[in-house]
Amino acid sequence: MLKDKNLIQMLIWFGEQGILLVISLATIGAALIEVARIVDVMTVNLSDLFLLFIYAEVLGMVAIFYKDHRIPVTLPIIIAITALTRMIVLQTKGLEPINIIFEASGILLLAIAAYIMSAKEKLSLDKLKAKKAAGKV
Secondary structure, X not given: OHHHHHHHHHXXXXXXXXXXXXXXXXXXXXXXXXXXXXXHHOOOOHHHHHHHHHHHHHHHHHHHHHHHOOOOOHXXXXXXXXXXXXXXXXXOOOOOHHHHXXXXXXXXXXXXXXXXXXXXXXXXXXXXXXXXHHHHO
C-alpha cells in the first residue's frame, strides 16, 4: 500500500512539473510574440505593458513555486488586478460608465483581498517563527 502511495505521489509530482514547464514555455512564447508585435508595429501602448507585466508575474509565480514549493495566494490576485486594469484601459472608449465602475470595484475588492491575505500570511509566518523559537529554548 505504501509503495502505491509513493507511486501516486511521484506521478502527481511529474504531472505538476510538466504542467509548470508548459506554463513557463507558453508564457515565454506569448511574451516573445507580443514583443515581436510591438517591434513590428513600432508602437507601445499601455495595454501592451500591462500584458507583458502579466506574463512577468506568471513567470514569477512559477519561479516562486520552484523555490518555496508553494504559491502565495496574493500573486494570482495581483495578476487578476493587472488583467482587470488592462481590460479597463482597452475598453473604456465604448463602455458604459457603470461598467467601468463595476470593473474598478472588482479591482478594489481584489486589492482588499490581497491586503487581507498578505496580512494573514505574515501573521502565520510570525506564529511559525515564534513556535520554532520556543522549541529551541
